[in-house]
Amino acid sequence: MLAVFHAQNTEAAQNMGVLKKSWKPLCEATADLNAIPSNVNANLKTATTKVMNMLQEAIRAGIYAKLHEGSKPAKQATIVQAYLTSAAMAGLQQLTTKDITHGIDLVAKATYLKGDVDTFLNLAAKVKQSTEGCLVTTGSTVLERWDKKTAGDTPCPTTLQATTSAFTALQKLTTTGHSGAPATTNSGHEHQASATAACRLFSATNTNGLAKSAQIGDDIYWAGGYYKVARTSDSTLTIADLKNPDSLNDPDRKPWKDLFTALAKEPKPTHGSYGNITEKLQDNNRATSLIGRIYKNDGSKTKEDVKTDRTALFGDTSADQHRKIFGIINDDKITTKMAELAAGTQLGTITDGNDLAALLAVLELASMDEVQALKKKLEEQKDQQQTVTEDTCNNIKQEADCNKTARCSFNKTETDSNKKCQFDAKKSNSNRFPCSTSSSRRINNWVCSAQR
Known part of the structure; x- marks a missing residue:
């Protein structure tokens, strides 16, 4: 659905500053955009850690199997080792073929849009004199307090914070748009001051706006396309519908649409490829294929085909045996010094990859x-x-x-x-x-x- 352009019908609203209900969503957006790089970092780090843990568990299982060859727990450990190795490889594939790329893309789209939004807010907050200005609180009162952290009493961080591994849930930006965005109707008073608070950023003419003579030669877009200033004579602003990403088809509004599209592909550590579900071997397709290849030399076998071999080691359901075998593996100790590890070292305490x-x-x-x-x-x-x-x-x-x-x-x-x-x-x-x-x-x- 295309964005709806609303023609002016109130003379006083031409080239006036925008009301708080209009600019506050930009502050909310830039706060969320600030969190996205750290969120991507946190998600990728968590996913990578899950893969690393599966590889560690797989190696421990292999070590146990070598220390106790021939025993039933050693055979269980061997199957667990095979499954965890395969699952870890699937996790690495998810990372390398999708999530790393999607994560970097999301960070790029978020920082690009944030730069556009912050540039507008920082500029609009400074373009003011006396009763005239571009950011208005209520009525025609121009915003006074601005420090790149807050706009009046509204949090508005227009600087880029350091990237950390801490995850912060987004408050307004979602895959389906900006949940706090207002209606786009702007016939005179909905988004702009009714009088007094004039803003040259919102005018295309030389009299009231940015042109030197006559009017500017093309439309102007502010804040990633959120505001559109028509290139003709003074008129009210056209507002992008941030609640409806499908309406953002104008190339100059692409930064917003790109962000919402990238959010839909945000890497999630909860993706199935990062899950260790050895407690459900009886239901897992990966485990079924592995057991079929190991015991039947055929990875296309069904769960029923491999049931006899699977239950011989893990019973009808693998949950209890899963907990037991991991407990047995982690509690096991090496009896003599080897690989520079002291005798009595518990397998579960060995986390260094070299060890x-x-x-x-x-x-x-x-x-x-x-x-x-x-x-x-x-x-x-x-x-x-x-x-x-x-x-x-x-x-x-x-x-x-x-x-x-x-x-x-x-x-x-x-x-x-x-x-x-x-x-x-x-x-x-x-x-x-x-x-x-x-x-x-x-x-x-x-x-x-x-x-x-």
């Missing part, structure tokens, strides 16, 4: 060394067993004794001189079984076996 990364790396490397040592030992046992088996079979003389030995078979197909008890590889393999280790670890899909 967490170093501790996990120490455990990962130790695990690799353990696997390699185990593989080497099993190879040596296999070689030793192979030699002992050949010798054992060759030393058995009787056919019956040979055949009842698990790894031997009596060879009858040879000549009399070669008939003897020999190592039977097929018979040996058929009597072997997968071996396990104390750590219950499967080593790179390398299935070891030991003879019965």
